[in-house]
Amino acid sequence: MMQESGTETKSNGSAIQNGASSGNHLLECGLREGRSNGETPSVDIGAADLAHLQQQQALQVARQLLLQQQQQQQQQQQISGLKSPKRNDKQPSLQVPVSVAMMTPQVITPQQMQQILQQQVLTPQQLQVLLQQQQALMLQQQLQEFYKKQQEQLQLQLLQQQHAGKQPKEPQQQQVTSQQLAFQQQLLQMQQLQQQHLLSLQRQGLLTIQPGQPTLPLQPLAQGMIPTELQQLWKEVTSSHTAEEAASNNHNSLDLSTTCISSSASSKTSLIINPHASTNGQLLTPKRESLSHEEHSHSHPLYGHGVCKWPGCEAVCEDFQSFLKHLNSEHALDDRSTAQCRVQMQVVQQLELQLAKDKERLQAMMTHLHVKSTEPKATPQPLNLVSSVTLSKTASEASPQSLPHTPTTPTAPITPVSQGPSVITTTSIHSVGPIRRRYSDKYNVPISSADIAQNQEFYKNAEVRPPFTYASLIRQAILESPEKQLTLNEIYNWFTRMFAYFRRNAATWKNAVRHNLSLHKCFVRVENVKGAVWTVDEVEFQKRRPQKISGSPSLIKNMQTSHTYCSPLNAALQASMAENSIPLYTTASMGNPTLGSLASAMKEELNGAMEHANSNGSDSSPGRSPMQAMHPVHVKEEPLDPDENEGPLSLVTTANHSPEFDHDRDYEDENVNEDIE
């Protein structure tokens, strides 16, 4: 079929060329110019990093936050050399977030915290540290406030008394004494309160106080710790491996008063919440017991990937034995450990709370969407998202059946949440070898440009094959351009910029793009001054997708099980959840841009499905649908295109594997993923 090369000049593509279009279908028309910034360099991303990538946006947000804080600090300290803001896409090295977080005394607002937390912008450990710090700060503030109030009261009383006692002379003496008395009483009261507080902490098993020094711990608090102090404290508490390693175990006591100032220097001083308890920081019972308990099994929750997983500690331990040794020496029952433990407890509580809330929300959503049934059983599918979709190859090959060609379901992604990270191994993501697999078009769920746009961030970073046909993508690329026309090369660039998946195997997909441009009548070539550009003939394009989802409700229901299109979403969700075990979906609701968009995408998709169902019940013809998500990328290992792949797409990886390795992973994707799980 030849296409006359149209001559119309850049009129927005309306040179319709005759004909019969083979029915392709797909995109809806909504356009969205939502793409974010410019060219992202294409880099070979490890498929394994998918999950991490997906958090890029979130990362940016978090980074901004952190940077802000950092800046503030810088201002305060007039430090000029600190900046670390490299590119956003770079890896969020441990140091940046953590250090920044540590330095700032300010309490992050709940929203900010949540954003950071749930977006998994940081590695779990970083998050923990941050959280801990924040919680400590908040706690401190609360205590301060409380004590302040107490003091105010006291003063007030004193004043009153003074007033009252102004008259008589003799009484004055009495007054003084009574004042003192009152004061003492107040003090006593305060102390009692402090003790209560302490007790409550103890009850939680976090704080162990030595018999001889009951009230000590509070003193510092009562005095009002300033943020800086806290900061220091936390720095100390959390940076066990840095300071600790360097200054072997000297953490014993520390005078808060002396340290309060500097917030910057890496203090080796070890601040301990309970300065007085200094001397011995060991001895604990509860903990030890549990430890010994677990010692037998090599699967110690605090040990993984050869690294100590104690919050804030990433000490490398060759083997389990050395880990145990490390654990006993570095994380013995001392104040520091106790404090960390306490914080961790709070972290857990908070997360549990959050989880509970989100579960509830999820349930409500599902109920609302009538998906309830899927939740429990759908498990198998959702999980696959990653697997099914992205890993098409593996999964499908292994057991075709297992991968039901999933119908679509916007909600599907949600289910995974409950499932947990378990399945999310990135491994699957990378498929290998070219397999000619198509996605199931069974239900051609209409995927709109909006859909594409909404998931941009995800596809940009995740090497997941987008569930759209080449035609749809090409159209999207063209429509997104200001002139609604693009040269072939620009189209290529759009592909690589928008989809990590297309950063490899260029020869293959480029050929496909060209093939599609030539083959489909909806793409019109227009001679331009500079050469030829391609435009979209919307009419033709619409022709190719006459069919839509069949209207049967049941069908829709089926779609909910899972869908190729959703898979990426699921994958992202799962992946992100994998490591941090943070309720992902929540994040979306919390304002995470990335997740939010995913969520909205899901919603859209759902709506779209419903819409179709309602409107065309007749159209159940075979549709085409978006490409299935994916077959595995061929692993031809084609060198990336020099042109297109310049960018560093370094991802922030933190997701699947151990968080510990999150910083920079430049390995080739392929390798990385295969091993996990």
Added chain:
DNA sequence: CTGGCAATAAACATTG
């Protein structure tokens, strides 16, 4: 089983 569609592969033509 068949037809349609999309992906993939590749041959070939055109152009700068």
Added chain:
DNA sequence: GCAATGTTTATTGCCA
């Protein structure tokens, strides 16, 4: 001649 760009044909997998 080469690479980029286009066109076309063939093959394959998947689905209705």
